[in-house]
Amino acid sequence: MNLRNALKLGIAQLRDAHLPSDTLGAELLLLHATGRNRAWLYSHPEDLLSEAESQLYFALLEKRVSGIPLQHLTGRQEFWGMEFEVTPDVLIPRPETEHVVEVSLDRLALRDLRSKRGQNMSGAGLHIADIGTGSGCIAIALANELPAATIYAVDVSPAALCVAERNATRLGFLGRIHFLESNLLQSVGSRSPLATHHSPPLFDLIVSNPPYIGRREMPELQAEVRDHEPELALYGGEEGYEFYAELIAQSAMRLKAGGLAVFELGHNSLPAVQPLFDCHAWTNLGVTNDLAGIPRVISAAKSDTNNSPVVRPGNQA
Numbered sequence: 001m002n003l004r005n006a007l008k009l010g011i012a013q014l015r016d017a018h019l020p021s022d023t024l025g026a027e028l029l030l031l032h033a034t035g036r037n038r039a040w041l042y043s044h045p046e047d048l049l050s051e052a053e054s055q056l057y058f059a060l061l062e063k064r065v066s067g068i069p070l071q072h073l074t075g076r077q078e079f080w081g082m083e084f085e086v087t088p089d090v091l092i093p094r095p096e097t098e099h100v101v102e103v104s105l106d107r108l109a110l111r112d113l114r115s116k117r118g119q120n121m122s123g124a125g126l127h128i129a130d131i132g133t134g135s136g137c138i139a140i141a142l143a144n145e146l147p148a149a150t151i152y153a154v155d156v157s158p159a160a161l162c163v164a165e166r167n168a169t170r171l172g173f174l175g176r177i178h179f180l181e182s183n184l185l186q187s188v189g190s191r192s193p194l195a196t197h198h199s200p201p202l203f204d205l206i207v208s209n210p211p212y213i214g215r216r217e218m219p220e221l222q223a224e225v226r227d228h229e230p231e232l233a234l235y236g237g238e239e240g241y242e243f244y245a246e247l248i249a250q251s252a253m254r255l256k257a258g259g260l261a262v263f264e265l266g267h268n269s270l271p272a273v274q275p276l277f278d279c280h281a282w283t284n285l286g287v288t289n290d291l292a293g294i295p296r297v298i299s300a301a302k303s304d305t306n307n308s309p310v311v312r313p314g315n316q317a
């Protein structure tokens, strides 16, 4: 069978199974099975698949039809222009999480402008923590944009940390990011190279895409997500927003004055999460919508003082 016919058959199988993105899905599986790139696929459509390639391709299609996520079959997902390894131990990076990186970079630049420090494009001197790093996608994207920043990537899952470290190594960020097993920031301080006995590290930026789905939403969740992605990465509690209270409380203690918290929100989390940013501890609250118009990122600065809060909800602070 040639590449063109294999692709047509694959698209038809995925379409019949009512899977989204059938063309892209079949294309990615065919590229994975043959080890070719897209340019090759479309410039050599008459090339024949070997027996082994054909067997692998149709086996992958069968698994996809059974509901296994495409990214678990190819082992890859793009994020921030880089290709990340993904396994069932980590959340598959989602495009909307790129807003967390964008808001972080925008707010760091704005902070420098406000303080008349001059823009610090390299991130020199900045200490950043990514809580619940999963595949490492946010930490690695920030390391790519802020090459001189010191970055801590923490996760409570040792299996996720292994994937994140492999991604950092493969993408050329080995040694740039400190990976730590920790429940939120609890162990960051005692073990981190930043900490001294007297002063646990204070951060300039704390980012997180926390687990935010409610366990009560489990029955309505897409089977592909519910049955294949790690529970630890998905559920934030019965309602979903429970995780944020401790995340915000720890961030308030671990940020410098003027330091920034930037957190991804679940599709319905904003009403429960916004009031947790107590106006005595936080200032310049901002909410950023994703491309679908859903409030997706909440961000705030740690107050310099314990009074005169400036709360400014709306798009981007």
Ligand SMILES: C[S@@+](CC[C@H](N)C(=O)[O-])C[C@H]1O[C@@H](n2cnc3c(N)ncnc32)[C@H](O)[C@@H]1O
Residues within 6 Å of the ligand: 090, 091, 092, 093, 094, 097, 131, 132, 133, 134, 135, 136, 137, 138, 154, 155, 156, 157, 160, 182, 183, 184, 209, 210, 211, 212, 232, 233, 234
């Ligand atoms: C929604 S996933 C986000 C993964 C990745 N940052 C991303 O955006 O694709 C949440 C991550 O938080 C981790 N996690 C869950 N509870 C945690 C806790 N108490 N402390 C640290 N990490 C936790 C999970 O293991 C998971 O990797």
